[in-house]
Amino acid sequence: MGLPWEYSLYIDGAWGPSSGHGELEVIDPATEEVIGRVPDSTVEDTRRAISAARRAFDNGPWPFMKPAERGERLRALAGILESRAGELRQLIMRETGACGPILDFVQCGGALGIARHNAESVAGLVNWIENSPPTASPRGMSGSALVREPVGVVAAITPFNFPFMLNVLKVTSALAVGCTVVLKPHPWTPLDAFEVARAADEAGIPPGVLNVITGHAEVGDELTASPDVDMVTFTGSTATGRRIMARAADRIKRVQLELGGKSARVFLDDVPEEYARSHGFGMMLTHCGQGCALQTRLVVPERLVGPVVEGLRSQASMIKIGLPSDPSTALGPLIREQQRSRVEGYVQSGVDEGAQLVVGGKRPDGLERGFFYEPTAFVGSNDLRISQEEIFGPVLTVIPYTGGDEEAIRIANDSIYGLSGAVVSAQTSRAFNAARCIRTGTIAAEGIGGPESSPGPGAGQGPGWGMTPGGIGQDGAFGGFKQSGIGREWGRHGLEDFTEIKSIGWS
Numbered sequence: 001m002g003l004p005w006e007y008s009l010y011i012d013g014a015w016g017p018s019s020g021h022g023e024l025e026v027i028d029p030a031t032e033e034v035i036g037r038v039p040d041s042t043v044e045d046t047r048r049a050i051s052a053a054r055r056a057f058d059n060g061p062w063p064f065m066k067p068a069e070r071g072e073r074l075r076a077l078a079g080i081l082e083s084r085a086g087e088l089r090q091l092i093m094r095e096t097g098a099c100g101p102i103l104d105f106v107q108c109g110g111a112l113g114i115a116r117h118n119a120e121s122v123a124g125l126v127n128w129i130e131n132s133p134p135t136a137s138p139r140g141m142s143g144s145a146l147v148r149e150p151v152g153v154v155a156a157i158t159p160f161n162f163p164f165m166l167n168v169l170k171v172t173s174a175l176a177v178g179c180t181v182v183l184k185p186h187p188w189t190p191l192d193a194f195e196v197a198r199a200a201d202e203a204g205i206p207p208g209v210l211n212v213i214t215g216h217a218e219v220g221d222e223l224t225a226s227p228d229v230d231m232v233t234f235t236g237s238t239a240t241g242r243r244i245m246a247r248a249a250d251r252i253k254r255v256q257l258e259l260g261g262k263s264a265r266v267f268l269d270d271v272p273e274e275y276a277r278s279h280g281f282g283m284m285l286t287h288c289g290q291g292c293a294l295q296t297r298l299v300v301p302e303r304l305v306g307p308v309v310e311g312l313r314s315q316a317s318m319i320k321i322g323l324p325s326d327p328s329t330a331l332g333p334l335i336r337e338q339q340r341s342r343v344e345g346y347v348q349s350g351v352d353e354g355a356q357l358v359v360g361g362k363r364p365d366g367l368e369r370g371f372f373y374e375p376t377a378f379v380g381s382n383d384l385r386i387s388q389e390e391i392f393g394p395v396l397t398v399i400p401y402t403g404g405d406e407e408a409i410r411i412a413n414d415s416i417y418g419l420s421g422a423v424v425s426a427q428t429s430r431a432f433n434a435a436r437c438i439r440t441g442t443i444a445a446e447g448i449g450g451p452e453s454s455p456g457p458g459a460g461q462g463p464g465w466g467m468t469p470g471g472i473g474q475d476g477a478f479g480g481f482k483q484s485g486i487g488r489e490w491g492r493h494g495l496e497d498f499t500e501i502k503s504i505g506w507s
Contacts, residue, residue, distance in 0.1 A: 005036035005091060007194035009045060009214070012052035013207025019044045024187050024214055029097040029333040030323050030370045036095070036191045041215040046182075046222040049211040053153045053180040054228045056208030063150050063178035067123040074119035074172055076203035081168075081195070082112050088195060092164050095189050097371075099324035099332040102286050110472040111165040115172050117474040118495070122176035125492045126499070142507035148499040150178030151254055152230030155223035157184050157244075159236040160335050161290040161392075164192040165472070169489060170233050171196055171210060174498045179231075182211045184223060186236075188335055190214045224248055231256065231498065235292075237390070238417075238483050245486075256487035256497050258292070258479055260390040261419030264412035265295035267304060268405055268434060270426040275448055276300065276307040280315030281396055285375055288334050289343075289394035292484075293420035293442065297387060299411050302400040305379060309358045309398070312377045316359045321372050334371040334393060343373055343393030346386055355380030355397070382411050390417070405430075409437045418481030422446060441480040441488075 005026070008015040022040030027033060039045075057063055062070070081088065089108045092098060098107045130146040156170040163185055174181050185193040197212040213219065220240075224232050224247040231254035234244050238260040248255050267276065284294050300308055322329040334340045340363075347361050360376030377396045378386060387397045401407045412421060418440040425431035428447025435445040477488040487497050 003034060003036050004094070005191045007036075007038050007191065009039055009041060009049075010194060010197035010201070010210070010212040011045070011049045012056075012211065013201065018042055019048075024190060026095060026188070026191055027336075028094045029335050030325075030372075032369050032371075038190050038194070038214050040187075041184075041213040041219050043218055043222050045213055046215065046219050047226075049182045049213050050153065050155075050223070050226050050228050052208035052211055053182050056206060057150075057153050057180040062175075062180060062206050062209045065178070067126070067128065067176070067178075070176060070178065071119050071122050073203055073205055074115070074122075074176055077172070077199045077205065078112065078115035078119050080199040080202050081115055084195070084199075085109070085112060088112075088164065088192065091192055091195065093324045095191050096160070096163065096287075097324055097333040097335060098287055099326075099329045103324070106165055106472050107162060107287075108164065111168040113472070113474060114165070115168050118172040118176045122495060126177065126495050137507075140507065142505070144503060144505040147502050147504060148177070148496065149502055150174075151498050151500050152179060153228060154179045154181045154498065155184070155226075155229045155232045156181055157220055157223065157232065157234045157236070158186060158193070160186040160189045161287060161292075163189040164195075166235050167193045167196050169494070170235075171200075173489070173494050174233070175205070175209065177495055177498045179498050180209045182213065182223060182229070184213055184215060184219055187214060187216055220244070221247060224253075225250070227251060230254060233487075233498075234258070241483075241485065256489070257485040258487075258489060259419075259483060259485040260417055261292040261294070261480065261484050262297060262388065262390055262415050262417045263293060263295045263420040263422075263440065264297040264299050264399075264415070264438070265422045266408045266412050266424065266434065266438075267298070267300045268408065268423065268425040268430060269301045269303075270430070271301075271304065271424055271448070272426070273304065273307045275424075276304040277311040277314075279308065280311050281319075281375055281377070281394075284396050285319070285331055285394050288332055288373070290335065290339075290392050292390070293478075295420065295422055296391065296396055297382070297412075297415075298396060298398045299382075299408050300398060300400060301408075302402050305398060305400050309377075309379065312396070312398075313359050316375050316377075319375055321364045321367065321374065323370075331372075331375060331394065334373055337371055339392065340371045340373055343391060343395060346389070346391045346393070346395060347376060350378045350380065350384060350386040350395075350397075353380070353384050353386075355384055355386060358398075360394070382414055388415065405434050409434055412438045412440075416483040419479075419484035424448060439481045441484065442476075442478060
């Protein structure tokens, strides 16, 4: 009997085997069952995929189509994916261990929204042409224009935590502006990438425009160093991002890097004890802590440490850990045993360095299979490994401070990362002023002083203006400061990252 999901490589508009004999088995992290199998690509396969993408870009027709024409094909791709939403949801749940609202809002439903948004908005969202006024001279008329053109062949390398969402985001953004793509998903989560290829094939995307291969470091190295690849877009660890940037440097290759984070959530000193006690882990446990933008440092006034710890212990006892298929599950598994062992190593380092373990710190009882781990919290200083390094698991560090807002801001900024964060105050204006001083790509200013009120008619939208929220990744700009990356994804800025600006003058 075959496995639920098995695929061949997709290169130059055709499905086929690898030139080698290796295979990648995909396991369900909640049950440890093998659920899928794909070829393990070779360097030769990688070169074939790059060559196909190069021909498709250089010879067309994809990059020479009008944005609206490409959008029409991408709308068809989005519609095919939407028609398979139930199947995709099941695949993503089994492949990643995702559960709860995050599965629908980001992993599956959010990704489908991104595909639809990029298809429908690329023609109008990107500022394709900027004309200067014509100028008359004794020699005749002259003028100039700034135009945007696709950057070329893009290597897209994606991680294991949000694979479908990031595959869709990178592929549809690059394709929408006229690039061609070689997509390499993480070897632990390659299956859903081939569903994107399947939809592209059925939507009539021309051969070579999208190619999907698999593989490990040698495949990534070939993609990043190839002279026929014009740009690399990568989401993953900062360590791998450094390696990609170094290999791309020889040819001054464009890179878009969305890397690690150690984001801080800051309570200012006017936050009441009741809020601190009710906060718990917040959103930090999303996807079992496997998210780059999660706020894994909780910076709080010293007087609030007791209420915060009380709230963490209370919440941890109510969090159900279990199978993602159970609707009551709040915390699913880590992706692999290697990742759980990594988390355990960091927890031990926290204990060894003198942090106070206040809850969790072990594998849950009664779950013999699957890579589960309890929600874990420490109280400690900002110079510990657990405070400075990205753990990628359900581990929170509570960091007390005794000074004013300046001290809290200093701690939040004391990190090599700068991806996300939040500031909480009784007043939104005070939170906003502190948030402006934190060097991070995305940050929230949260005021908790007054009671919630109804947004009124139109749910806060005015007649003839405003927009209906459509899910993650459709507006704004996501990316980081410092060693959290280079470039931005989502919305107009994410599309324009895959373009070059050309200045054309005439006389």
